[in-house]
Amino acid sequence: MSSLESALTIPQLLAAAATHYGESMAIEEENSRLSYHRLDQLRRQAARALLALEVKVGDRVAIWAPNIHEWIVAAIALQSVGAVLVPLNTRMKGAEAGFILRESGARALFLIGEFLGTRYPTLLADELLPELQHRISLRSEVEGCLGWETFLTLGDGVSPAELDVREAEVDEHSLSDLLFTSGTTGKPKGVMTAHGQNLRIVRDWSAMVGLRRGDRYLIVNPFFHSFGYKAGWLAALMRGCCILPQQVFDVPVMLERITRERITVLPGPPTLYQSILSHPNRQDYDLGSLRVAVTGAASVPVEMVRRMRSELGFETIVTAYGLTEACGFVTICRPGDSPELVANTSGRAFPDVEVRCVDGDGQPVPPGVAGEIQVRGYNLMRGYFNNPEATAEAIDAEGWLHTGDVGVLDEQGYLRITDRLKDMFITGGFNVYPAEIEQVILRYPGVAQAAVIGIPDERLGEVAMAFLLPATGQHVDTQAFLAWCREQMANYKVPRRALLLEAMPLNAAGKVTKDALRKLTEAAS
Missing domain, CATH: 3.40.50.12780 (ANL, N-terminal domain)
Known part of the structure; x- marks a missing residue:
């Protein structure tokens, strides 16, 4: 069995890949080309920098950025020191990201300064994050954040031997990641998985789809998603492919x-x-x-x-x-x-x-x-x-x-x-849970009750539609409401349509009957 096949942790896998694939290209972007050997060097330098910041085994470290090579370096570096990866969806608003950062107790956050016109550090300006001690900007200098190059130089003060000792503490049973997924209660839950089980299933997936050394893999799925991460860059590194990240x-x-x-x-x-x-x-x-x-x-x-x-x-x-x-x-x-x-x-x-x-x-x-x-x-x-x-x-x-x-x-x-799940629907590849949207909608002034269903959309599969029951004596402007929603939540969750009701259809238990809402939609279309 080769070292690639016997690797029990994700950093062990990259170290073995660096030995096995050497100067073959691991990642190619517009302005950078990283060989497997260079990627592993960067991973170790970033891991030593995290040790300099006193990141401990089991600490949660988040990444909030699009598909770029620094995402992969940061992810495997934090896993190298026994920390747990917490990916954040780039479409999240500040309150959504803040919730996950608090819920996970993240001690450090790698983030992009700006992406598609959104300044991510600014989104967190009003969020109370008592446990978040370090913010590292992956590209461009950002006030209040440690720059990527400055961060990497912190590793110079930590010996390679010290990293080796820490890496030895990480095994196949150690948590590798904490991916938050929304539930039917509307509150995102953190899913814990470990190094060994992820490597085992990714090995099987890679073999079944026939990934080969030298394959050129355009990864469109976001790195923050389990597919873009595990079937994406992790599988590619396992099989000696060249990763070509696609941001949009x-x-x-x-x-x-x-x-x-x-x-x-x-x-x-x-x-x-x-x-x-x-x-x-x-x-x-x-x-x-x-x-x-x-x-x-x-x-x-x-x-x-x-x-x-x-x-x-x-x-x-x-x-x-x-x-x-x-x-x-x-x-x-x-x-x-x-x-x-x-x-x-x-x-x-x-x-x-x-x-x-x-x-x-x-x-x-x-x-x-x-x-x-x-x-x-x-x-x-x-x-x-x-x-x-x-x-x-x-x-x-x-x-x-x-x-x-x-x-x-x-x-x-x-x-x-x-x-699918009774209420869940999928918008452009993202799971959407109505209960989560409904909780946000109920903060809108003048709304007494709210219900959300998925309706067909030619481009995205399904999109959200909101049904609103105004409070007594209140008027709700649906266009203003939809504009407010666009400010409050990730765009794949935002309702595309809103309909005002005089009464919510309820069952005997007093719960909204969403089948009745679907019939209303069909009758109106």
Whole structure:
């Protein structure tokens, strides 16, 4: 077994990759090219700098930035000293990021100074963050933050031997990351996973999709998302690929990069491939280098899969299903599966991972019958951070994770997703939980009750629609309300439509019946 295969922690993996792949390119950006050897040097320098800042084993360290090489350096550096990675969604507003920083007790934060017109340090100006001791700006000098180069020089005061001692304290059971995911209660929960389980499942994923040494991997999925992180840069480093970070989903830019950079691996949501196929100037670009595509959704058009092979030239196209609570991976199609199987299912379980569908009494249902999807295996989270009650609710005494998703298994174990969590919907690849949006809406002046559902959207799949019950004697201007929402929450959560009601449709238990709201929407459209 090679050192790459036997690595038990993410820093061990990069050290082995540096030895194995040496001067091969690990990351290429517009203004920088890092070999595997240089990436590992930077990782160690940044890790020593974190020791200089007295970051301890188990401390949480957050990263709030788009896809750039410093993100990867910072992530593996903090994991090298036994700290736990807390990624922050770049679309978050200050209050949303502040909540996660407080909830995780993050001691340090790596952040970008500005991205797409948003100044991230400014967003935190009014947030009370008593445990956050250090802020490091990954690019550009920012007042109140340690600059990246200045931060790296702190490592000069810490010996390599001191880092070696700290790294020895980190093992396969040590927490590697804390990814926050919203729940049906509306409060984001921190999902804890460890080094060893992540490396094991990523090794299997990488082998199944056929990543090769020298592959040129355009990573469009955000690094803060489990896919962009684990199936993205972590998988790429494991297999000796060259990472090409993409900060923004921009189809013309991507087409140009595929042609110029000779991209071979391009995972993404179905909208990515649909956008490429429908681009009016697609024939102007040479896409002949493309080989591997990985996507996932409740439904993928069969015709799109066929066209991806015949028109875009992909050799391997697979769909998959996963969730943060399972390290991001549960099922996957295998290379060679038919277009119908790829389009209509999310594949079958990873090795040593069990998947079943159960009825309302928790009893397994036969193939072909819909039921709640449950998962059991080494890939399940270590629990929700500081929330044993929610952990016990999610994982039962027999070790089954209750996903809340509904699906059907066939005789061969291929899974077809038929529904999502009761209320959850997906906007442009992001999970959206109505309860979380409703909590924010209730802060709007004059709103007595609020309910949110997902409605179809041609470009994003589904988007939020808000139903508002004004307080007695109050008037609510829906356009002003929608503008307020855009200031209060990440744009994928923002309602695109709002409808005022004279009364909320309630069931016998006094709860809003969202099926009635959907019928209202259909009647109004």
